[in-house]
Amino acid sequence: MSIQKTMTINMGPQHPSTHGVLRVVVELDGETVVKARPVVGYLHTGIEKTMESKLYYKALPCTDRMDYLAPMSNNLGFCLAVEKLMDIEVPEKVKWARVCLAELTRVNSHLVWLGTHALDLGAMSMLLYAFRERELIIDIYEACGGQRMMTSYIRVGGLAHELPKDFEKKVRKMIKVIRERLNDYETLLTNNEIFIQRTRGVALLSAEDAINLSLSGPLLRGSGVARDLRKDNPYSGYENFDFDVAVSNSCDAYGRYLLRIEEIRQSLRICEQAIDGMPEGPYRAHVPGVVLPPKEDIMYKMESMIFHFKIITEGFKAPTGSVYQAIESPKGELGFFITGDGTTQPRRVRVRPPSFINLAALPKMCEGGLFSDVVCAIGSIDIVWEKLTDDVV
């Protein structure tokens, strides 16, 4: 009779460090992980199917809910894809405002990641500080779109409303405060021996594996591959901005931490440029029958009124064809594949969810390491569940 040497432990789905409902079946030999298998599918939102059953403009609020930490990036991805399908050119100001908002989102998402990742590794105060700074960004969202998380602010053909009057002031204040506070975070974590011991050399992932697993975002750049869609395949006017792509060659969780801190700095830089150079102009493209006319027009202009009624009740018809538009969301490449069939609803919406694809790296990161480092590996992937399990079923 053979004696089983290893022990199988079930981690999750209700585990505080899994950031939601991830279940990992871990096979242990003593304290060493022999095999780790993530089990997904505990949270199925069915967002793609929901979007297919809605008019194009009504599908937009669904995208907010795919990643509650980065609503504006998701809005942007979807809107760019639909604009590509419909062949709409948005005004210059909209592009700049969108870039600014998308970068705010990146800062927001990375701050929450920083807080929760540090909390997983035992640094409680980091979470409180990160959420305090995040509040500044959430306030800007609220002033723009009216809600703190589910903003639905970026719309097909432009923005939902004009940017608020104090937008510039608020963003400048936010940039100043977060720049200052980033130094505080670095004092807390970068040279903290406990943090270093928990992250350096942990959750290793070689560049070759990262490419083979088709990872993207900070996880890929953390393995030394400088791929960033903002540079490689600019969208929404990113080519006008001057920023560096942060890359880390250490391939471990510590490198990814440094990389994300650097990304926050670069994002702030882009925000600043966007605010400085924001051109004047309308906040919506003028495309009758597709983009809603300004609200004040519908009171006095018959034409606008008719288009308003038509768009709201029937939606707009998209041509037949498929488009794929990918953006660099805070978590990686977020792609929208939309097939139009000449009607007012998309025939197919497929989302390339960065979290889901990045999760494939978990076994590679954990195997051979210690059990307690599984938490660190999950944290450094930066998972958001709504986006993740959308495609499992």
Added chain:
Amino acid sequence: MKEVIKAIGNVFISMPKGLFVTFKHLFIKPVTLDYPKQKNPMSPRYRGKHYLERYDDGTERCVCCGLCAAACPADAIYMEPDETEKGERCAKVYEINLLRCIFCGFCEEACPEEAIFLGQEYEFSAGDRDSFIWTKEEMLVQHPRKDNPLKRVIRRVRKVYGVTDKVK
């Protein structure tokens, strides 16, 4: 050896620095609020509980055109039309199911009469499901009100939609 020295340096120099950051916060005014007593004002565009506007003579602005229900991505709005004594269209039943509503504000954007708005109120939890179906009576604003409602509406529209030129 170098590693060890660096680690010792981290423990004895960098970590106290980090501790000093947290220590500093003992003397900083807390950013948190004493919630039920203190409240943060919401921004003018905040999308909270809905309300239905009236004209300044007290008649309802809503004409039951159904645009808000058509725009609603969550199918939360239900209405039945009626006529007033003067022969004008109005809503007999107008209900919003708050359990379905996602507070996207599309109804507000769609309404051609500036009748429905999303207000500032966000505290509307209740113990039973029925109280989340809001009827017209619950949502209509009080009639004799202190400020001029029409002016208020236009002001609000201006604020929300960034209208700068004078409304004709």
